[in-house]
Amino acid sequence: MKELLELYLAFFRIGGLTFGGGLTMLPMLKYELVEKKDWVSEDDLLDYYAVGQCTPGIIAVNVATFVGYKRKGVIGGICSTLGMISPSLIIVSILAMFLQQFMDNVWVQHGVEGIKIVVCALMLNTVLTMGKKSITGKLTAVAAILGFVGAVFTPVPTVALVIVAGIAGIVLNKAGKEIV
Amino acid sequence: MMNNVFIQLFIEFFQIGLFAVGGGPATIPFLMDITTRHDWYTKLDVVNMLAVSESTPGPIGINMATYAGFKATGFLGGLAATLSLVLPSIIVIVIVARILESFSQNKYVRAAFAMIRPVVTGLIASAVLGIFETALFTAKDGSFQVPVFHLALVGVFFGLMNVKKLKKIHPFFWMVAGVVLGIVFRM
Numbered sequence: 479m480k481e482l483l484e485l486y487l488a489f490f491r492i493g494g495l496t497f498g499g500g501l502t503m504l505p506m507l508k509y510e511l512v513e514k515k516d517w518v519s520e521d522d523l524l525d526y527y528a529v530g531q532c533t534p535g536i537i538a539v540n541v542a543t544f545v546g547y548k549r550k551g552v553i554g555g556i557c558s559t560l561g562m563i564s565p566s567l568i569i570v571s572i573l574a575m576f577l578q579q580f581m582d583n584v585w586v587q588h589g590v591e592g593i594k595i596v597v598c599a600l601m602l603n604t605v606l607t608m609g610k611k612s613i614t615g616k617l618t619a620v621a622a623i624l625g626f627v628g629a630v631f632t633p634v635p636t637v638a639l640v641i642v643a644g645i646a647g648i649v650l651n652k653a654g655k656e657i658v
Numbered sequence: 659m660m661n662n663v664f665i666q667l668f669i670e671f672f673q674i675g676l677f678a679v680g681g682g683p684a685t686i687p688f689l690m691d692i693t694t695r696h697d698w699y700t701k702l703d704v705v706n707m708l709a710v711s712e713s714t715p716g717p718i719g720i721n722m723a724t725y726a727g728f729k730a731t732g733f734l735g736g737l738a739a740t741l742s743l744v745l746p747s748i749i750v751i752v753i754v755a756r757i758l759e760s761f762s763q764n765k766y767v768r769a770a771f772a773m774i775r776p777v778v779t780g781l782i783a784s785a786v787l788g789i790f791e792t793a794l795f796t797a798k799d800g801s802f803q804v805p806v807f808h809l810a811l812v813g814v815f816f817g818l819m820n821v822k823k824l825k826k827i828h829p830f831f832w833m834v835a836g837v838v839l840g841i842v843f844r845m
Binding site for chain 2: 493494495496497501502503504505506509513521524525527528529530531533534535536537538539540543544547548552555556559562563565566567569570571573574585588589590591592593594595596597598599600601602603604605608609611612613614617618619621622623624625626627628629630636639640643644645646647648650651652657
């Protein structure tokens, strides 16, 4: 019961303090789940993102369900997801009533500009730590570069890139290559 | 019965949750499509929603569902739309998690994920590039710009985040620092 509440609250904080969703949530997930709670590892997070990309639905919710399920089964997945969506429900409902005034407020606009800078720095930092964790040798370095190039310069869907990577891993393993 | 707005919200948003692969942005075409069947909100509302979602906390897809449902029939509508949207995720992920659990020690599954992880890192890096593009390199009128001051500040923040003593700071405090900076410099 205590951990269910902790899951709800952790994801409430993640949902309530992240701007932009999906990937911009990664620094917050890393802080709450890996550094503060030690619930999952950075490798786990990358795996969840990979699965979350290939399965339908909002990626942030998929990751929340995954982490919650790993900790406390189905009910854990539900608690995490409810935590993730609660701040949106509260904040967006209030905003929907006076949206235009909010967006037109010049101080809000200045603040949002400042947040953008921090989000960029946080994301850069996250890619750096994720890269250190996942790039362990020549093969994985090539995979990271191909993933980046594939996403930026080709219209290949993300799902396809992830699936091809998985198949490549299996083929390399069968060929006796050690992926370290 | 089928005319009940809550049932219609459930049907529409459950479908989005089930078929929109790729997260928040993938829900946009579905949300646009809804305007041809229901008068819950307009296409312009979807654009407004996007702007709101970028500058309010929470996953964009969730914010959009809440906003759409709220526009349709108030707070309970927002709740219904959001819950309908996440229900397929919960079902699918629980099934996938179960399957992966039973294969987690399998050497092929491990090899697959060893290659998937760096690719996902590459994907995340490409998304960061996209975030830089929209957040920094696109001027308010939509033209390309190189904001030297902004980029320098990104560098300063990035540097500070890697100072050993500051590594444990909650990301939220960096955001607060960003808001203060934005207001002070009237960015």
